[in-house]
Amino acid sequence: MKKLTLSLLVVTSIIFSGCGTIKGAIIYEKDRTLETITQVRALPMQTSVGFEWKKLEDSRIHGVNIYRGYPSQGTLGFKRVGSVDSVYATHFVDNTAKQNTEYVYTFTTFSLGKESNHGALLNVKTRTAEAGVSFAQVIQVAPTVVKLLWRPHANQSVNRYIVERSMNNSQWKAIGEVKGHIAAEYVDTFIHSGNHYKYRIIAKRYDNALMQPSKTMAISL
Numbered sequence: 001m002k003k004l005t006l007s008l009l010v011v012t013s014i015i016f017s018g019c020g021t022i023k024g025a026i027i028y029e030k031d032r033t034l035e036t037i038t039q040v041r042a043l044p045m046q047t048s049v050g051f052e053w054k055k056l057e058d059s060r061i062h063g064v065n066i067y068r069g070y071p072s073q074g075t076l077g078f079k080r081v082g083s084v085d086s087v088y089a090t091h092f093v094d095n096t097a098k099q100n101t102e103y104v105y106t107f108t109t110f111s112l113g114k115e116s117n118h119g120a121l122l123n124v125k126t127r128t129a130e131a132g133v134s135f136a137q138v139i140q141v142a143p144t145v146v147k148l149l150w151r152p153h154a155n156q157s158v159n160r161y162i163v164e165r166s167m168n169n170s171q172w173k174a175i176g177e178v179k180g181h182i183a184a185e186y187v188d189t190f191i192h193s194g195n196h197y198k199y200r201i202i203a204k205r206y207d208n209a210l211m212q213p214s215k216t217m218a219i220s221l
Contacts, residue, residue: 028110028113028114028115029113029114029115030114030115030117031111031114031115031116032116032117034058034060034061034109034110034111034114034115034116034117035056035057035058035061035109035116036107036108036109036116036117036118036119036120037053037056037064037107037108037109037119037120038119038120039053039054039120040052040053040105040107040120040122041053042105042122042124044097044124044125044126044127045126045127045209046099046126046127046128046129046130046207046209047095047097047098047099047126047207047208047209048093048094048095048097048126048207049093049094049097049103049105049124049126050091050092050093051066051091051092051093051094051105051107052090052091053090053107054090055088055090056087056109058087058109059087060111060112061087061109061110061111062085062086062087062110062111062112063083063084063085063086063087063089063109063110064083064084064089064092064107064108064109064110065080065082065083065107065108065109065110065115066080066081066082066083066084066092066094066105066106066107067079067080067081067105067106067107067108067118068081068094068103068104068105069103069104069105069106070102070103070104071102071103071104071123078104078106078118081094081096082094083110095207097126098126099126099127099128099129099209099210100125100126100127100128100129101125101126102123102124102125103123103124103125103126104121104122104123104124105120105121105122105124106118106119106120106121106122107119107120129209129210129211129212130155130209130211130212131211131212132153132201132202132203132211132212132213132214133150133151133152133153133161133201133203133211133214134151134154135150135151136148136149136150136151136199136200136201136214136215136217137149137150137217138197138199138217138218138219140219140221141187143193143221144189144191144192144193144221145187145188145189145191146187146188146191146197146199146219147185147186147187147188148163148185148186148187148188148199148201148217149184149185150184150201150214151184152181152182152183152184153181153203153211155203155205155211156181157205157206157207158181158203158204158205158206158211159179159180159181159204159205159206160177160178160179160180160183160203160204161177161178161183161184161186161201161202161203161204162174162176162177162201162202162203162204162210163175163176163177163178163186163188163199163201164199164200164201164202164213165188165197165198165199166197166198166199167191167195167196167197167198168195168196169196169198172200175188175190176188191221192221193221194221195220195221196218196219196220196221197218197219197220197221198216198217198218199216199217199218199219200213200214200215200216200217201213201214202214
């Protein structure tokens with residue numbers, strides 16, 4: 001597998017008290033003699049974060065646990081988001097991250113029901129959403145029917161579009177999803193005369209990352 005090219009982030013050692021892990025399905029006995037991970041490289045994307053660390057030399061180790069929390073929660077907010085079940089593995093990807101969000105990650109090693117100290121504290125912020133579709137318009141095609149048209153997003157990884165609507169300045173609600181990168185039309189027939197409607201289009205990538213909403217389109221019937 002091609003090695004990730006990552007930017008080195010400085011990490012600091014931290015100490016957690018107690019005999020078990022912070023949170024997770026498996027409770028480990030603490031073993032402070034197990035090798036800890038003190039340097040990690042991170043590559044944050046929009047909805048995922050890739051990690052790389054040096055090969056572990058402790059032959060007792062069976063794998064690595066990855067924990068994630070938020071800066072505001074401190075050490076008690078960590079939850080295990082994944083494990084790597086091999087001492088030879090040196091990479092992990094967290095695919096459950098959200099866009100434009102600050103996280104704190106920490107890593108442990110484990111062996112036969114025992115777990116090392118939490119050896120690294122790593123602050124990561126995922127990327128913000130890309131710009132949305134560059135053109136969109138709404139057209140009334142019948143007394144209670146409107147058509148939305150937009151220009152397909154320039155990013156080829158976009159594979160669907162979410163259509164959101166607000167009636168009389170109410171909250172935005174998703175009313176439909178159009179699949180296909182070059183799909184560029186949606187017809188709304190569930191509208192009524194005497195109301196004011198707003199629409200916007202949100203492009204969505206194959207990895208579920210959302211683009212910024214399009215400009216707001218408004219129409220009164």
